[in-house]
Amino acid sequence: MILQTISMKSVTAEGMGTLSVFEAERDVPFAIKRIYYIYGAPEGVQRGGHAHKALRQVLWCPYGSILIRLDDGTEKSEVLLNDPAKGLIVEHYMWREMIWQQKDSVLCVAADSYYDADDYIRDYDAFLAAVAHPGQN
Ligand code: TYD
Secondary structure (H helix, E strand, O other), X not given: OOOEEEEOEEEEOOOOOEEEEOOEOXXXXXXXXXXXXXXXXXXXXXXXXXXXXXXXXXEEEEEOOEEEEEEOOOOEEEEEEOOOOEEEEEOXXXXXXXXXXXXXXXXXXXXXXXXXXXXXXXXXXXXXXHHHOOOOO
């Protein structure tokens, strides 16, 4: 599996912190229609446990440390998001789990489509069947 991470442009102002930025259709390979974020989770929490049929996303963690586990149905891989300037592109048909390594870590997601509950695959066996037989779902 080829992991697609992005290293955001970051501008540090001496003694005043850092600004990080990425641009849709330039630094991430799609236009962005929706942004959501998850916060207030205790350490050890695991979220996700689903894949998407079409949705493409970029994930980043502006505060804290979150382990992202990805599975394309053949290979599994992990990325630790513990740097506010690091982003991870998650393409469609990618099973994902997100595990909070640190209380109050924030997970931000920018997605290429509006929310659509029908785009989710929440059953792992259905996910494996979908990647094994593309076009039949
Ligand atoms: P979900 O995608 O299952 O989050 P996670 O995988 O992190 O647990 O979403 C959690 C809930 O939020 C679920 O009830 C659907 C709802 N939701 C929306 O209403 N709009 C959205 O854009 C998203 C991402 C989720």
